[in-house]
Amino acid sequence: MSSISKAANKLLILLGIILVAPATYAQQAPQYSQYIFNELVINPAYAGSKEILHINSTYRMQWTGLEGAPVTQTLSIDGPTYNKRLGWGLHFVNDELGAQSQTAAYANIATRINLDRFSTLAFGVAVGASQYTLDGTKLDPGNEMPDKAIPQGRISQILPDLKLGAFFNTERFYAGLSAASIIPFKDDKTEVTTPRPHFFLSSGYVFDLNRNVRLKPSILLKEDFRSPTSVDINGFVLLHNRVWFGASYRTAMPLFTNQQMKQLGKRNALALITQIYATPKLRIGYSYDISLSELKSYSSHEVSLGYTFLKKKYGRILTPRNL
DSSP states (O other): OOHHHHHHHHHHHHHHHHHHOTTTOOOOOOOOSGGGGOGGGTOGGGTTTTSSEEEEEEEEEOSTTSTTOOEEEEEEEEEEOSSTTEEEEEEEEEEEETTEEEEEEEEEEEEEEEOSSSOEEEEEEEEEEEEEEEEGGGGOOTTTSOOTTSOSSEEEEEEEEEEEEEEEEOSSEEEEEEEESOSOOOGGGSSSOOOOOEEEEEEEEOEESSSSEEEEEEEEEEEOSSSOEEEEEEEEEEETTTEEEEEEEEEEEOSSSOOOHHHHGGGOEEEEEEEEESSSSEEEEEEEEEESSGGGGSOEEEEEEEEEEOOTTOOOOHHHHHO
8 A cells, every 4th residue: 555545545444543532522424415496304393384285305415425424314304284283394414424324203293373475483493313323343443443432333322312393484484493412412411422402494475577587595603602604695587386496605703703704614515406396296396506615526416305294285386386
């Protein structure tokens, strides 16, 4: 093995140790680009908000070609109940990052309050469990760098999880606030590292540019109060109620930290996203993410499929397609 390869292996091992050291870093929440079209993945109060049964699946490959890069799969189902004030949902996640992985399942319930004819305020909760796994064999440094932070084999632990959220929407405007991974676990009480609590604030609006063209700007803030705030600024156009296309710019801001802006520039990324309604019920989505940092040589890809069980008497499609 060449000296360059040995150096690269040692670097990967060092990065792995940093990732798994419980006293320093926690496992992070999965990353998504197409949450804009299915906010159930970040907000349990979204369950049933479209008042139709909806199934959505996502497959994301981040930094393609980089060994140990994140790979995420999700499946979500949500819809209304016989009680018009209640919505329900199910959400499944499988997230892999190098030697770490998380498999989770959640059951969502949301209650909606009609403020007037066009405005609704919803509160939701998601209760579930996550299995966290750490495969120490993928981080084996051999005899060169023994470290107690690396387990000798594969360790796994199942822990409860809880999400809370609020979601307000009209036919054109929405705003959501949610919290994920809010059950606290001390690192010395668990066998594996767990995500920090994360808080999400999202908002968007749909404008009519003309009869066949609509514009939807939106924003998402993700905060854990221990690292820089992640900010997504999004802009999308809907053509003929059939094709969405647009972009999302992701950056970080020191809203609650003292980190310098020069360092935060390493987090910048751009996502080009499209969603196509192949039929009134079937939606196909794709995003191509480009890192604007040292990882710019590694692109990310995210594919989604959605299927909606529209009611025969459901005449308006503004709400289910635009929000």
